[in-house]
Every structure is written in structure tokens, then in C-alpha cells.
Amino acid sequence: MKIRKVLTEASDEIKKIIDKVEVEEGLPKGILNEIYEQELVQVHRENRTPYVETSLRELITKYFEKK
């Protein structure tokens, strides 16, 4: 399913904020944004464990290895 804005038109504002935070905190570029995009489609999921243990963990590992 394609990613779309869920409910609010807040995404653009959030993305601006997380871009800024990435720079300020010295985080790898794009990591917070990618987490946010992934979380957007998971927002209605009740059981989050499978997502955390697979997709999110892989994403973190990917950026950690890049670092």
C-alpha cells in the first residue's frame, strides 16, 4: 500500500523539524525521516512487536553500519 498522509497535513511540518533535529544531533542524514515514513503506515497497528523486531531493527542496523 502506498504511503500517504494519514489524517493530518502535519507531515510536512514534522519532516522539517526532524531534518533540523538530525543536523543538530549529528544523526545520519535521513534516518529520522525514514523512521517517520515507516511509522506512518504502522500507526494503526495494535501489535507492534513484529514491526519493531524486523523492519525497524533492520533500518537502525542499516544506518548504524553506514555510520
Next chain:
Amino acid sequence: MKIKEIELYNWGRYQKVTLNVNVTKENNVVLIRARNNQGKTTLFYAIKYALYGKFGLKNHKNQNEPFEWINRQAAAKKDGEMCVQLTIEHDGKEFRIQRGLKFFQTNTGSEIQTDGKEKLEIIDQEAGKPLSDAGKEIAAKQNWINSMLIPLDVSQFFFFDGEDIKRYTDEPEESVKTAILRVLGIKVLINAKTDLENIQKIFNELHNKKLNEQSKDEKTKLKLKEKQDQIKEHEIVIEHLTGALKQAEKLRDSYTEKLRQNVLAQEKIKERQRIKDANHILDKNLKDNDITLREHRGISSLLLLHPLLKIIDSTEENPPSKDQWESKTAQHMIYEKFEKCVCETDIDNKIKEILENKVIELRPNPQAQLKRFVEDIIARTMPDSKFSELRHAIQERIRIQGEIDTNNTIINKINQELSLGTPDEIVKMLKDKEENAQSEIMKIGRDVERAEDQLENLSKEEGLLKRKLEQAIDSEELKTAEEQKKFVQKVRDGIQKSIDAYYKLRKPQLEKHVSDVFLRLINMKKLYTGITIDDDWEMKVKYYDGSLLPTYQYGPSAGASQIVATAFIAGLNKFAQKAGPVVIDTPLGRLDDIHRTNLLEYYNKMSDQVIILYTPTEINDKDQVILEDYVKEHYEIIPYDDMPDLARIVPYERLI
């Protein structure tokens, strides 16, 4: 999203109903009228069931399971199917959502048996087949509804019961807070933070496991285990203490608030005295005015002079003036022995005779005498100026009396507001309680600090023990695991920083939305400046002098907090910027007349589609005038004549 049609099969009191609820931009309201217990709420929950299944029923007071909504008469006859269908328009496309359950023939009075398999279909109307994007599994389809249409927890800001919404105002429950966060767009970030914390735990456990596996130092490992157990215990203690601290703070705040009210009460007493003093002066003015009026009473008959003169003037004289004039002229001409008339005609015997005939006997005229008398008195007494004085005195009396009445009303209101008891005693008692609560907070606060210090020390000790184990093992794997942990912590902190920044940005916007609606709905607009929302989502009404009132104190009636709640819901609804229908059951609850009018004038502006389910006592024919320009369809739910337990929905014709 817009609902175009609702179809019900064996749902509650309805055996088969098809209802067109489509609206236009200009006529966006659908009214559905029903007396109590006729099927209004049943229809309301049918919409929620179609969209959210059993989760849509959770707020109903006793029917929370789908089988409880199966039509009993149908189940008593034979096996069948209960189904609710919504035809909706979303993003320019038409879909049909069908949700239902098969049931088996069940004796009246027994629990209705079903096959337990809820069916949910989302049909793409144009393609005439199930929507492939929505997936095949029921959970995937539900996810499509939640993500594409309106999420379940946010739906409470679209589908709501007017009487039940007070729960939003004082201390919103967790589900409401979650919904608010979702509307604000923060929920996604909060989920991310929680998920990252869970990843931290995973990496931590992984690190511990590796350490445990690779180290041979059993003694240190045992110590580490003990420390970790102590850390867990301390975490539990801190959790309890933090809870207790929160409770104590709440208690202290409640005393502070009561205290503030009593300070306000004392101010009100002063205000009452000031008004009483003003009334004292006004009473004196009233007595002076009495004297003025009494003086004018003596000359009130003068006021009749002008009308009397008018009557005299309009009354015909007897004999008429012309005859009187001719008589007097003729008499004069005869007496003076005129030889010629003014017109140079010779006065001969014939004309003399005519003149003599003109002479009539004139007696003194009482009407003329009266007129002269009246004119004489008017000239001496000047009734016009007396009348002006009298009018001024009367106006002054009305003004003074009006001010006294207004002041008395305010005094009565203050008397009502001031509760029983002496404010001084209450203030003292409340101050003591507030101080005690504050001491308790300090005490728990110190305990928390102590526990946190201990936890910090334990964590340091744990760190040292881990390092000791790590130093003994030269493992790249372990170092990586440690770095991974730190990395996740940093990412998690980044998310938290984003949440803080975004929350700071969005909350004032929400407050503005809610305040705008609130100020539109209230009666005494000059008294309030808006609504504030604190970090726990508790709302307070901002008074014109800057003071904050909890919503339950904002107005004297239960309806007043309904206004705040409606403003909150409408504000969130507006904030969500999701085009969804607003469906309101019991729209006006126990509101007073003016609030009712304000709310009715506002409802059609809440969304592009507003469906209102009301009772005749809530919206009468007069109220309907307010909405009639916006109404697209108006229905009435009525029982069948021969089957009073079953309902049907028919177009409503207003009796004029």
C-alpha cells in the same frame, strides 16, 4: 469521505432499511427525528459498526457485541444475516462497505447464536468488485478504513453523542488523549519513540546475553545479575512514587483552585458591598424624585389646557361667526346712517331693509368666554414647560429604578454564587490542606530523588561490572553491541526532541481552533477570551481578567460544559482536516435556549456532511427554521403500527 447511503438488514429494530443521506455543498444537513427508544441510537451505532466492527460499539452503555444488535424478530423466525452497508464517496471514488454476521434461529429471550465469523467487504463501486488495495484479510480491510477514511480513535470527533461528550472536558481518559495526539500528528512520533525504546531493550538484552556467554568470570557475572535485579526493583519503586507524586500534586492543585475560588468569593463580597452602597445613593435619588413628582401632581390639570383649547377651536360656534359679523356690521351701518356701502352702492330703503334683517340678537357667548379664559391661564402658567419638567422627572425615575433593579439582580447572583459558610474560615482550612499536600509532595519528591540517585548509582555499578567483564573479553562483537545501544539512544533522543518541538508548534494552534468555536457558541462573549489546554489535555475556560476556570465551573448548567466539549470536538474535527461526515446523536442534550440556538446555527458548519439524530423535544419546529436552509433530507423514525418493536424510516413532513 461522505456517506451517500445507509442500508440496514436485521440490525436492531430495523429489518430492512435503505436511507439516502447524500448531501450537496449548499444543503449539507440530514435530519433524522425520533422519539426516545425508537431507533435513533441504533442507527447511530449502525454507522459505527459498519466502519469499525465491535470496536465501534464500545461506547454503548450495554450492547458492546455485534450479536446483541441482531434483530430479535428475524432470529426468532429463521437463520439469517445481519448486515450494515454504507455507500461512501472518498477521494472522488465510490465504495461500499459491508459488514455483517450470520445468525441462527434462536428462541425469543435466549442469546442469539451466530457463526462467529464477521464478514467485511469493501467494494469498489466503479469496478463492481472488492477493492484489491484493501487486501483480503479482515484486519487489512480494517486497516484500510482506519488509514484511508477515519481512524477508530479519531472517529469520536466525527461520530458523537451530544450528551456523552462532557467526558472530554475535565480529565480526558487515555483513549481520548491518544486520539488528540493522533489528530495533532504527534502519535506517529510517539509510536516511533516507544518502538525505539523497545529496540533499545532488545539491543540491551542482546548485549547482556553476549556478555554472559563470552565471560568466564562467574563471580562478577553473579554480582552483575544482583545489580540488575536491584535496578528492576528500583524502577518499580520509582514508578510507584511517581504515581503517588502525581496524585499528591493533583490534590494540592485542587486545594489551590478551591482557595482561588474563595479569594474570588471575598472579592465578590466586596463587589456586593460596592453595589449595595451604589443602591443606597440611588434610593436617595429615588426619594428626591418622588418629591419632584408629587410637586408636579398639583399642576397636572394644567396639562389639560392645550387639549381643551384644541377642542374649543374645533367646535362650531352658535350662531356661526359669519352671522355674528354680518349682524354687527349691519347694526353699525344703520346706527351711523351710512348712505353708501363700501362698494359705492346707494343705501336705499330696500337695502336698509336687508340690513335690518341681518341684525340678530347677540347674547354673550360662553364658548368664546371659555376660550379667552383658557388662553389667559395658558399665558400665565406655561403648561409646556411644566410638561417638560414632568417628563424629565418620569424618565429619571425609570432610569434610577432600572439601575436599582439591575444591581439587585447582580446582588442576587452573587448571593447564589457565594456558597454557605464564612469565606475566612474556609480559606484558612483550605490553606492548611494545601500546605499539607505541598509537604506530602516535597516528601515524595525527596523519596523519588533518593530512589533516582540510588538507581543512578546502581546503573553506574552495573556499567562498571559490565566493563570489567568486557575488558576481560577482547570481543569486537561486544563493542559493536555497546555502540549499537548508544546509537539507538541517540536516535530515540532525536525523536523526543522532534516531539517537543512539534508539540510546541501545534498545541497553540489547537487552542486557537477550540477557542474560536467556543467564543462562537457562548452567550456572554464579553466575559470569556477562550480556552486553554494544559499538557494533560485538561481544558480551562479563560475569563476576561485572565483567570482560568475549570470547565465544570464555567457555567451553572450541565449544558455549559457541553458547549466547551462541543467546542473541543469541533476544534479537533477542524484540526484533523480530514473531510469526514459528522454524525451527532442527541445534539442538544440539556442546553438552554440561547446555547441551543448558537449550536444549531453552528452545526451545519462543522463539516461538509452533518447527520443529526434528534428527538422532537430537542429540536422543535421553531428550531428547525434555523437549519432549514441547509437541510437536504429530513426523516422520521417511527414504529410499524402492527409491530411496535420494529422501526421504519420515512420522510418527515413538518406540520405547518
